[in-house]
Amino acid sequence: MAPDTVLFDLDSTLCRSTQDDQRIHAQAFARAGVEPFCTPEDVRTVASTITDADTDHEFFRQVFERAAARAGAGSIDAEALARATIALRDPTAVEWRPGAQAALDRARKHANVGLVTNGTRTTQRAKLDTLGIADAFETIVYAADRTEPKPSPAPFETALAEIGASADSALYVGNDYRADVIGAKRAGLTACWIPSERDLDAPADPDHMPDYRFDSPDELTTVL
Known part of the structure; x- marks a missing residue:
């Protein structure tokens, strides 16, 4: 069953830095x-x-x-x-991660969408403005400003409450195993792990395994 809510991570999931x-x-x-x-x-x-x-x-x-x-x-x-x-560090020096724009567009057509990021509002909003997606989400939770950061379940729960969605019908998409997969599973969401080339392999943790693992964000379209 396709999720009715999709929450995204930002850094290295939707965008990546162009700085060296x-x-x-x-x-x-x-x-x-x-x-x-x-x-x-x-x-x-x-x-x-x-x-x-x-x-x-x-x-x-x-x-x-x-x-x-x-x-x-x-x-x-x-x-x-x-x-x-x-x-x-220049927060405006970002570009789409390949396949991420298609994934976000698809999610917006078929589900409610939100953003859950550990960064501060000032830094992360600059990235969203650069990508032109500051208004693309029903809710944005800047965990550094509002809740305990991921992998705490708090930012996920805040986002779901603001959208009016339940965890059992929601999907979280992120690149960081510890923050994104473990955090989403702790909050009761389905977890989609899309590691970037810089992400370490996930440790074996049978209690917090991703429900989906893709190589590119555009593969998300197969579950939406």
Whole structure:
């Protein structure tokens, strides 16, 4: 049975950055005056474990603190690294992930649609404006501003309540196994996992397995 509600993640699901991660990473360390102790891949791995940051600065501060701890780097200036990273990152430098526009268009024709993202309103709204989809959703939950972030069930439950939909007839679409699949399953939704080329393989967790796994967002049209 096709879902009557489809909730989407934003980053790396509907859109992807056009900036060079390696370049931003190197420039952030240079600007902060900190000797590099981790790679962009290390940052992405640690970023998925941050669950209590309510601003972009707090998010990146925690990311660099945890990355330094994992690397045994000792005391580092995480505040300076967070400031430098935010200054260098351009939230308007995004493009559609291939197949994502078709998936969103299809969902809008056949279901209620919403967006559930862990980012802040300011940062994520800039991306939506660039893509021209700020008004494409019945509801948008910016978890960093309103609820506990994914994988908490709170942002999913908030979105469903605002649409007036039930979890058992809703589908969540995301690229991040921990935040998106585990979060959606905790909230009782059907989960569609569409990992990007940068996403790690999902750990074996029989309690939180995706109901669908696709290589590209446009494959979502097979279930709508």
